[in-house]
Amino acid sequence: MGNLTQPVVLAVTGEQSSAGKLLVSASVSAFILHQVFFKRVEVDFRPVSLGAGLGAAFIILVYCFGFLLALASSVSFLLSLWVNMLVYRLAFHPLKHFPGPVPAKLSKFWAVKKVLDSNYQWYKVALSLKAKYGDYVRTGPREILIFDPEAIAPVLGYSSKTLKGPFYDSMEDSVNTTRDKEFHRKRRKIWDNAMKTSLADYAPRIEDFTDKLIARIGRHADQAIVLNDLMIHYSYDVMSLLAYGKSMGFVEGKSTDVADSILKNIMDGVYAIGLLLHVPWLFTIVTTFAFAIGPLKQWNDWSRHEVDERREVKNPKPDLMTHLIASTPDDHAGRELLFSESRLIISAGSDTTATALTFLFVLLSLQEQSTTLANLRAELDTVFSKPSDDKEAFSCMRPLPMLDAVINEGLRLYPSVYFPSQRVTPAAGMTINGRYIPGDTIISIPAYALSHDPRCFEQPDEFIPERWTTRPELTINKTGFMPFMTGPYDCAGKKLAMMELRSVVARIVKDWDWRVIGEEGKKWDREAWFGGVKDHFIAGAPKARVVFEKRV
Numbered sequence: 371m372g373n374l375t376q377p378v379v380l381a382v383t384g385e386q387s388s389a390g391k392l393l394v395s396a397s398v399s400a401f402i403l404h405q406v407f408f409k410r411v412e413v414d415f416r417p418v419s420l421g422a423g424l425g426a427a428f429i430i431l432v433y434c435f436g437f438l439l440a441l442a443s444s445v446s447f448l449l450s451l452w453v454n455m456l457v458y459r460l461a462f463h464p465l466k467h468f469p470g471p472v473p474a475k476l477s478k479f480w481a482v483k484k485v486l487d488s489n490y491q492w493y494k495v496a497l498s499l500k501a502k503y504g505d506y507v508r509t510g511p512r513e514i515l516i517f518d519p520e521a522i523a524p525v526l527g528y529s530s531k532t533l534k535g536p537f538y539d540s541m542e543d544s545v546n547t548t549r550d551k552e553f554h555r556k557r558r559k560i561w562d563n564a565m566k567t568s569l570a571d572y573a574p575r576i577e578d579f580t581d582k583l584i585a586r587i588g589r590h591a592d593q594a595i596v597l598n599d600l601m602i603h604y605s606y607d608v609m610s611l612l613a614y615g616k617s618m619g620f621v622e623g624k625s626t627d628v629a630d631s632i633l634k635n636i637m638d639g640v641y642a643i644g645l646l647l648h649v650p651w652l653f654t655i656v657t658t659f660a661f662a663i664g665p666l667k668q669w670n671d672w673s674r675h676e677v678d679e680r681r682e683v684k685n686p687k688p689d690l691m692t693h694l695i696a697s698t699p700d701d702h703a704g705r706e707l708l709f710s711e712s713r714l715i716i717s718a719g720s721d722t723t724a725t726a727l728t729f730l731f732v733l734l735s736l737q738e739q740s741t742t743l744a745n746l747r748a749e750l751d752t753v754f755s756k757p758s759d760d761k762e763a764f765s766c767m768r769p770l771p772m773l774d775a776v777i778n779e780g781l782r783l784y785p786s787v788y789f790p791s792q793r794v795t796p797a798a799g800m801t802i803n804g805r806y807i808p809g810d811t812i813i814s815i816p817a818y819a820l821s822h823d824p825r826c827f828e829q830p831d832e833f834i835p836e837r838w839t840t841r842p843e844l845t846i847n848k849t850g851f852m853p854f855m856t857g858p859y860d861c862a863g864k865k866l867a868m869m870e871l872r873s874v875v876a877r878i879v880k881d882w883d884w885r886v887i888g889e890e891g892k893k894w895d896r897e898a899w900f901g902g903v904k905d906h907f908i909a910g911a912p913k914a915r916v917v918f919e920k921r922v
């Protein structure tokens with residue numbers, strides 16, 4: 371009997387030992403792969419190829435060893451990789467001495483959880499991290515969030531050695547999302563030129579759209595309307611005009627079903643962005659599929675069609691796209707860039723301006739701002755009383771002290787972009803304000819935290835436009851004011867944005883009174899409104915129901 375079973379036992383133990391060897395080799399190869407590859411190479415922007423590579427390896431294992439062994443060795447590989455990663459991040463990472471929550475050091479999913487727990491208020495999470503850990507906080511395996519005003523120039527300034535971070539790889543290439551410094555420099559020149567040479571052409575078109583906005587307010591006078599929608603419609607229409615040569619028809623109520631659907635999908639998508647921007651590799655997967663087959667496909671197809679049509683127009687009115695088309699090679703890469711930048715004009719220029727306008731009108735409606743409003747009206751009455759050919763007459767291109775102060779103060783309290791732009795330190799690392807930051811670290815400075823920092827502004831949480839005019843002592847360090855960011859990657863459309871903001875604020879303030887009201891018969895809950903501002907890349911103002919009345 372013993373002799374009969376011996377070969378079977380030997381075969382089983384032999385199989386067991388080769389299975390054991392396979393599991394050990396899987397876990398050892400994970401260790402080696404982590405040491406030589408994952409630890410050194412940024413893989414955030416290659417999740418799809420990485421997933422495909424792992425899938426292919428799994429199929430080869432199934433072919434060689436059968437399904438069960440392949441599965442067991444894959445689990446062993448992934449477990450080992452995971453353990454290696456966590457041990458490294460916690461105990462051996464060059465950032466190990468930086469303070470921060472322990473789970474944050476292990477995984478970026480900690481930030482995702484915080485976004486969900488805080489109901490999309492990451493900017494508040496960031497402020498509480500600053501209060502607990504100081505000016506330099508480790509918020510991820512290779513991420514440091516910086517609250518030190520002295521860091522602005524070395525991190526974001528023109529002579530900074532940093533490059534853009536992996537978040538930008540999650541989206542299609544454009545002047546905003548490219549991480550190639552040289553490409554950005556050249557492309558940005560084209561954008562700057564398009565802005566500089568044509569602002570005067572854009573001004574009457576902006577004013578024309580402000581007329582349409584005022585007409586819409588007139589049609590709904592004395593009725594409740596949602597301020598956020600009003601401003602979103604205005605800014606989408608103006609940006610669409612500059613990108614495609616025609617508005618999307620929102621302000622006049624002439625939008626198509628496709629335009630409505632695109633806007634709805636974009637508005638719904640902001641929550642996904644607010645969550646996924648913390649995990650660029652996951653964001654890359656989502657954007658890849660959202661544009662190819664998901665909710666953004668319609669947006670993709672529509673914008674391509676519009677750019678193609680726009681290209682065929684003979685002697686178009688000068689707009690941003692005229693300049694971009696003229697300066698972009700008419701080949702596959704050039705056309706892809708134009709498609710993506712047409713969408714950039716809308717995405718960078720619409721929500722930002724609409725958010726700023728929404729906050730401004732809510733802030734100006736507050737009872738304690740009645741003096742500010744009166745001063746602003748006095749300034750506007752003077753300029754609007756001048757004949758239009760007088761150089762002192764109102765023009766959205768020309769700064770006015772009180773008007774610009776009100777706009778700046780709104781942007782300081784609620785900078786439309788809450789996303790702290792990512793930079794990566796050079797391989798040799800860099801020293802910021804006496805503190806060494808190791809190479810290849812992702813660093814970010816949140817504009818919201820800086821503009822609420824008492825080291826930069828006296829009474830930082832108060833809306834005091836006079837800090838920009840008659841009370842300069844309330845501004846301690848102006849570099850903390852960066853709603854348009856700063857340095858070579860700052861907002862390419864800031865002058866245009868200021869023209870829109872001036873145009874809309876001036877025209878409404880001059881001729882209209884308004885008040886924010888609560889839901890059906892309830893009083894407006896001011897605390898809840900300001901306390902409910904969300905952070906999904908852009909600052910998400912809660913819906914504000916407003917009643918406009920014509921001034922007499």
Ligand code: HEM
Pocket residue numbers: 545546547558561714715716718719720722723726785786787791792853854855858859860861862863864866867
């Ligand atoms: C109140 C309105 C606006 C605010 C607060 C604002 C703010 C910003 C900020 C903070 C950035 C940097 C984003 C980053 O770091 O990734 C940016 C970039 C940019 N903005 Fe604006 N923006 C506004 C309006 C506009 C408008 C109207 C346009 C016109 C198309 C525009 C076009 C751009 C572009 C093209 C970039 C990328 C620039 C580059 O990377 O070189 N923005 N903006």
